[in-house]
Amino acid sequence: MAKEKIEKIVNIKNKRASFEYQFLDTYVTGIMLTGTEIKSIRQQKVNLQDAYCYFHENELFIKNMNISKYSEGTYYNHDPLRERKLLMKKNELRKLENKLDDGLTIVPLRLFINDRGLAKMEIALARGKKLYDKREDIKSRDVSREMARERY
Structure with missing residues (x-):
């Protein structure tokens, strides 16, 4: 079995979040993990799309x-969808x-x-x-793309 490459630089983004939500405030938190979870993160086998x-x-x-489960893990492997505690002061x-009011939620960005x-x-x-906010974002992206094309 071939070993998978473990990355030093890991930066996993939730690309869907910027399309679905308008961000009001951002925070950086720690996350409580087990040993096989951190190894899977270093292999970049994480999906943040449905997380909240x-x-x-x-x-x-x-x-x-x-x-995802660590490929080299044994019976010590973790549950892929378990709830994890975030560490903040x-x-x-x-x-x-x-700050949580009606209509506000906390979503992971990266x-x-x-x-x-x-x-x-x-x-x-x-x-x-x-829906109209999403349409405006798409329209502004298209306009900026067209302006960039005209410059060249």
């Missing part, structure tokens, strides 16, 4: 983040929980490994976009 964050007893958790958690080798997650307090 929620509060349970004044703690922040992420749900539906799919970290208590005062930051309180501020974030107070998962990365910092200089010290720790897995970090960038999350955002976001409001869902309406």
Whole structure:
């Protein structure tokens, strides 16, 4: 069995989030992982597309983040869809929980490994976009693309 390449630089983005949500505020959090999970993250086998964050007893958790099973793992392998705790200071958690109103949610933007080798997650307090907001974004992207073409 061929070993898969383990990356030093990991930067996994949730590309769908910017299309679906308007970001109001961003935060960088730690994430509580097991050994096989961090190895799968270094192989970039993570899907953030359906993930969201929620509060349970004044703690922040992420749900539906799919970290695939580690190929070299044995019976110590992890559950790919388990809920994982996000690590933030208590005062930051309180501020974030107070900001949650109707229509606001917390979505993961990207998962990365910092200089010290720790897995970090960038999350955002976001409001869902309406259909006309999405159309405006598409229109502005098309206009900027056309302007760039005319320059050349």
